[in-house]
Amino acid sequence: MPIASMQTATMLKIDMDARSRTRGSSLLDQLTAVVVLSVGLLGLAGLQGRVQSMAANAQNQTLALTLAQSQIERLRGLADLPGGVGYEKIVKHTDTVKIIGGQRLDTPFSLRIDVARYQLQPSAQADRGRYLAVDDDAPLQPGSPEFKRVEVTLAWTSKTGVPRSVSLPALISRGTF
Amino acid sequence: MIAAKCARIRSGAFGPDHQRGVATLIVALLLLGIISAMTLFSLSYGMQDRRAIDDEMAARLAQEAAQTGLDQGLQFFRAHLREAGSDWLSTNGPKQQWERCMATDLSMPCGAVAAAVRTNYLRHPGALDMHDVFVDAAGAATQQLIVKMGDYDVRYDIYALLCLVDTQHPQQQCLDAAPDHIGPYAITLISYGTVAGGDKAAKSVERHSIARETIAPHGASSHAAEIALAVVPGSWSDADRVDANRNYVEN
Numbered sequence: 001m002p003i004a005s006m007q008t009a010t011m012l013k014i015d016m017d018a019r020s021r022t023r024g025s026s027l028l029d030q031l032t033a034v035v036v037l038s039v040g041l042l043g044l045a046g047l048q049g050r051v052q053s054m055a056a057n058a059q060n061q062t063l064a065l066t067l068a069q070s071q072i073e074r075l076r077g078l079a080d081l082p083g084g085v086g087y088e089k090i091v092k093h094t095d096t097v098k099i100i101g102g103q104r105l106d107t108p109f110s111l112r113i114d115v116a117r118y119q120l121q122p123s124a125q126a127d128r129g130r131y132l133a134v135d136d137d138a139p140l141q142p143g144s145p146e147f148k149r150v151e152v153t154l155a156w157t158s159k160t161g162v163p164r165s166v167s168l169p170a171l172i173s174r175g176t177f
Numbered sequence: 178m179i180a181a182k183c184a185r186i187r188s189g190a191f192g193p194d195h196q197r198g199v200a201t202l203i204v205a206l207l208l209l210g211i212i213s214a215m216t217l218f219s220l221s222y223g224m225q226d227r228r229a230i231d232d233e234m235a236a237r238l239a240q241e242a243a244q245t246g247l248d249q250g251l252q253f254f255r256a257h258l259r260e261a262g263s264d265w266l267s268t269n270g271p272k273q274q275w276e277r278c279m280a281t282d283l284s285m286p287c288g289a290v291a292a293a294v295r296t297n298y299l300r301h302p303g304a305l306d307m308h309d310v311f312v313d314a315a316g317a318a319t320q321q322l323i324v325k326m327g328d329y330d331v332r333y334d335i336y337a338l339l340c341l342v343d344t345q346h347p348q349q350q351c352l353d354a355a356p357d358h359i360g361p362y363a364i365t366l367i368s369y370g371t372v373a374g375g376d377k378a379a380k381s382v383e384r385h386s387i388a389r390e391t392i393a394p395h396g397a398s399s400h401a402a403e404i405a406l407a408v409v410p411g412s413w414s415d416a417d418r419v420d421a422n423r424n425y426v427e428n
Binding site: 029030032033034036040041044047048051052054055058059061062065069072120129130131132133147149166167168169170171172173 | 199201202204205206208209212213216219220223226227230231233234237238241244245248249251252255256309310311312314322323325326327405407408
């Protein structure tokens with residue numbers, strides 16, 4: 001074999017050895033990069049999911065408060081009806097809200113209205129008497145002031161399965177006697 | 178040419194320090210950095226959004242608190258219907274409650290009235306003390322029937338102004354001197370509502386709101402007890418802004 005050919009063969013061998021070493025290291029580095037990137041992305045995806053869940057919860061909270069306020073306004077409107085007709089209709093009530101303004105909600109809300117009735121009753125401790133809780137079916141006293149303490153609660157389940165609720169209490173005065 | 182390439186190999190140009198794998202790692206880390214920055218930005222935006230929603234909720238609950246104050250104030254005066262129009266008015270009497278507003282008095286509730294007509298009104302000094310007619314669920318005397326709204330602590334102070342209606346001079350609206358006995362009258366209730374607290378995970382917030390409405394005897398009857406106080410239609414208004422003396426600032 002001529003000397004030139006032998007020299008070329010040796011150099012090619014060196015070249016191949018160097019390439020094979022480089023290829024092995026590159027694979028390891030790439031695997032490391034993939035692992036680092038995957039762990040990082042998984043963490044960030046989790047964080048992003050949490051942000052989205054927080055935003056969805058805040059949106060539901062705002063919607064629930066709006067619904068609760070509109071319920072209380074409706075009850076105030078009832079209480080203003082003359083002769084106490086509407087006031088008497090303010091009673092404990094439960095319902096499910098699935099549609100608002102013709103639009104179906106992603107998360108249905110369960111609505112609960114709790115009512116406690118208070119009437120001015122004679123009291124040994126107070127000259128003018130005190131407002132004490134009375135039964136729902138107690139008769140209306142023409143000359144005796146009374147009001148109802150209502151609590152509107154809207155409950156829903158978040159996408160992660162956590163039960164959530166918004167409660168809004170209010171005092172509803174009877175419009176006229 | 179081959180000799181030159183071999184020389185580069187020997188010098189380490191394709192050695193472990195100059196591999197394509199390192200470049201991949203650097204690019205991956207760079208990508209991770211960029212995505213992290215974007216996620217953090219999104220998180221910060223989400224937190225700001227959440228805080229804005231909490232603020233809005235607190236503001237709306239503060240309005241509800243102020244409204245609750247007005248409702249409780251109405252019930253307070255319904256319970257005190259007789260005294261409010263007689264004993265509380267008797268000048269220098271032991272049960273006198275109403276005092277004439279001074280022209281320079283800017284404190285609540287006199288400060289809520291325009292200076293030109295301020296002295297025509299009588300004020301109930303300080304916030305109404307309602308312990309005598311309201312009791313809590315346990316039967317103990319209480320100032321407030323509602324102390325919590327969700328995660329928020331609620332407080333409301335109710336102030337009252339009395340206007341003895343001047344039937345002789347309607348343009349003056351209220352009498353500038355208290356008569357011995359009450360004639361037609363109207364009471365303006367001013368309720369200052371505060372909510373504090375909120376979602377423990379987010380920053381605690383405190384919001385205030387003020388609402389007012391006028392109540393007056395409704396209808397006429399030969400039986401004093403049946404003359405109920407009712408809200409004068411169109412008298413209700415509210416504001417989110419108050420001055421240092423808790424006086425009403427128009428929205």
